[in-house]
Amino acid sequence: MVKRPLHILAVSLALILLASTIVIAAGSSTKTDKELSQENGIIEKPKDTATSCDNFNTRRDRIQCRLLLNQFNNENTIDESCVNIRNQVACQAIYKESYKCYDLPGRAKDACLKRAAGFEKITLAEQSKAGEDKQQIRNYLVLVLYDLQEKVEDAQENQEITTEDAAILIDKIIEIKQEVLKFRTKGELKPKMKTLKDLWGTIMK
Amino acid sequence: MNKKIIITLIIIAILIASFFLISYAIDKNSEEPSKSTEELNILYTDLQNSQDDFAAIDNALDALGD
Numbered sequence: 001m002v003k004r005p006l007h008i009l010a011v012s013l014a015l016i017l018l019a020s021t022i023v024i025a026a027g028s029s030t031k032t033d034k035e036l037s038q039e040n041g042i043i044e045k046p047k048d049t050a051t052s053c054d055n056f057n058t059r060r061d062r063i064q065c066r067l068l069l070n071q072f073n074n075e076n077t078i079d080e081s082c083v084n085i086r087n088q089v090a091c092q093a094i095y096k097e098s099y100k101c102y103d104l105p106g107r108a109k110d111a112c113l114k115r116a117a118g119f120e121k122i123t124l125a126e127q128s129k130a131g132e133d134k135q136q137i138r139n140y141l142v143l144v145l146y147d148l149q150e151k152v153e154d155a156q157e158n159q160e161i162t163t164e165d166a167a168i169l170i171d172k173i174i175e176i177k178q179e180v181l182k183f184r185t186k187g188e189l190k191p192k193m194k195t196l197k198d199l200w201g202t203i204m205k
Numbered sequence: 206m207n208k209k210i211i212i213t214l215i216i217i218a219i220l221i222a223s224f225f226l227i228s229y230a231i232d233k234n235s236e237e238p239s240k241s242t243e244e245l246n247i248l249y250t251d252l253q254n255s256q257d258d259f260a261a262i263d264n265a266l267d268a269l270g271d
Contacts, residue, residue, distance in 0.1 A: 106251035110261070114249070122248045124268035134269055141265045148258050186269045193266065197259060204255065 059174065064167040072153050081142065081177035091181060094118075098143045102150055113143045142177045148200075149173045155204060165203045172196050 053065035059080060066072050082091035094116060101112030114122070117139035121127040127136055149170055156166035176192050250261045 106253040106257070107247075107249040109252045110249040113252075124264050128268040128270065137265055137268050141262060141269075144252070144258050144261050144265065147252060148255060151255055151258075186266045186271060189266055189269075193259075193262060200255065200259075 060167050060171045063170045063174070064163055067153070067156055067163050067166055067170075070157075072149075079146075079177075080174045081181060085178070085181050094139050094142065095146070098146070101143070102147060109147070113147075114140060117143055138180050138183070141180045145173050145177050145180070152204070161203055169196075169199055169203055172199055 053062045053069065053071060056062045056065055062080065066077070071077055078088070078092055079095050082088050082095070085091045098113055098116035101109050101116060104112055111122075114127075118136040119127050119140065120136070121130050124137065124140075128134065131137070152161070152166050152169045152173070155161045156163055161169075172192075173196065176189065176196060179189060179192060250257065250264075252258060252261060
């Protein structure tokens with residue numbers, strides 16, 4: 001008499017368990033194509049390759065070409081600072097993470113950039129103590145330099161500065177970003193920043 | 206005999222459910238930054254213009270150390 005309901009209960013329990021396990025497993029493994037391609041180290045290549053600025057020999061020419069074709073706002077273009085970097089995929093991934101930050105207002109932008117850079121703490125001083133290799137601070141440096149680059153691009157778009165001048169500034173910014181990513185020391189980076197500030201004062205006014 | 210099987214199954218079910226609940230709670234907690242209040246927000250740098258960017262870069266360079 002009692003056996004049958006007990007059997008049914010046991011089977012039902014087993015089925016519920018199996019079903020919930022499948023649902024949870026499916027839910028936790030659902031990822032977007034973007035996430036999957038990032039994990040697999042695949043960076044989407046520019047779809048429009050009709051006019052490729054990559055064919056120019058010098059960095060400044062490539063920059064000028066991209067400014068003229070308005071290719072800097074293309075998320076699929078690999079940033080110059082990631083070229084010839086040991087871990088190009090990781091480098092580009094930081095930029096991809098940060099694109100959404102640049103339209104945010106001041107403090108929100110900083111918070112967003114720090115998150116994209118992989119900060120575990122809020123302030124630079126705290127983060128400096130937290131990360132041994134200080135990679136997150138280097139990432140943050142690159143992302144704030146990119147904010148400067150965006151300002152140059154905007155000025156060029158609004159015809160406040162010439163394309164040539166914009167290319168000179170962006171070339172310098174990218175050079176510094178590359179140096180940061182090549183683990184140059186503070187002593188090596190400071191003079192380059194001084195040069196950029198001087199250039200900025202002359203061109204942007 | 207049957208009762209024993211059922212009790213064992215129930216215990217296993219509770220254990221598995223607890224495992225998933227705990228994992229879910231840990232995941233959820235790690236996703237949500239605990240430092241998102243306005244008070245803590247003040248600690249962030251106000252990146253409004255190029256001067257703010259340059260100042261933030263200088264500070265970051267100092268934080269790099271030698």
